[in-house]
Amino acid sequence: MANLLEERMQQSFINHVDENLLMDCMRCGFCLPACPTYLITDQDEVHSPRGRIALMKAVRDGEVKWDGSVEEAFDVCLGCRACEPACPAGVQYGTLLEETRYAVQQAKPIGLSEKLTRKVAFDGLFANQQIMQGTVKLIQFYQTTGIQKVARKIGFMELFPKTLRDMEKVLPKITSKKQSSSPSNPKIKVAFFTGCLMDTMFQQTNQRTIELLESLGAEVVVPKGQACCGALHGHSGEIPKAKRNALQNIEAFQHTDYSYIVQNAGGCGAFLSEYGKLLATDEAKRFSEKLIDISSLLVQLGLTDKMARHQVPVEGIVTYQDSCHLRNVNKVWLEPRALLQASPGWEFKEMPNASGCCGSAGIYNILQPEIASQLLEQKMxxxxxxxxxxxxxxxxxxxxxxxxGIEREGLTDEMEAVHIVDFVYESIFQTTKGV
Structure with a gap:
């Protein structure tokens, strides 16, 4: 049985992992100090980008036999892609990681429990927005009916792993959608990618995104028929399902009468920006070329200049935690800082290692809670x-x-974490009463 699995795995790597991309790695080691898992595991080469690429090639060539330690090396990777900006050879590590995880999924025997979980997640929750909305309504019911208080009081939450208990404590309060109105003479027309989580659990942030853009003279269109971006699918070895979602989104945004497709979630933005690579079609490339992050668009529309005009007393310090994918894939890190530096009433201070991964990485903090917790501890x-x-x-x-992290450190009375849209919105409309 073991030999059969090894043969199947090698053949799957041959079929699905691009040898040419593997050969791009020069083994120079520039990626090592950029890799969070390499550093957190006391510089274990197996948990570095260079080491993982070597393993990919060794499995493909039949030089290393597949076993649990090899699988763990790939599973432990955050997929933060901090190695890519550090690489002088331009190695496409993100693509290689997704191809590897897809190859593993194609060859590895999967138990009934995992099959069911993947079916529910990738064919249901993150494929059908109505199912996502229904799930979030259950969370809203849990929050508003008193069930949440009772569950905490009787110790019901103690039945769950610590990671899930911590996550339950910080779930946002679910709000309802509100209607907005476009400016009478818009300066620009944009389409808004709402996202699955952002349009359900973070509806208020999405609503404020639209209001901010409209206040700056933008007409915001929200195309119907959008799906999850597909990032969780692609990162979990479900590439065909990621392509399915990508095709649905491209169809939803096929109109050409808007200047940009704007999004407000760094992880989604990175995956959306690579639809052209994922599908290799002209339509996909045009979609990706129109993509822009909300912070970049707000700066382009002149928000920093407008905020800088307001002189109000400084009420506190604000800092910024980079989204790995927004920084490493979309190359956006200056614009968010420019917005914070211009925000009236706040002093911006750079956080040490702000560009380092916080340990979230999609659902990594659930699948790899130990390393995720260590990274979060460093961040705090x-x-x-x-x-x-x-x-x-x-x-x-x-x-x-x-x-x-704030909850674990007992800092809830001193600070809070907020999305950049909510921070800028409150800074403008609550501190200065408008732009």
Missing amino acids: KGVRTVRPARIVTTNPGCLLQMKV
């Missing part, structure tokens, strides 16, 4: 040196992870 050490009143993030996963 940096937070303590800055002592901010607000930690601003640009991704829902990062936001929840930083909220967990």
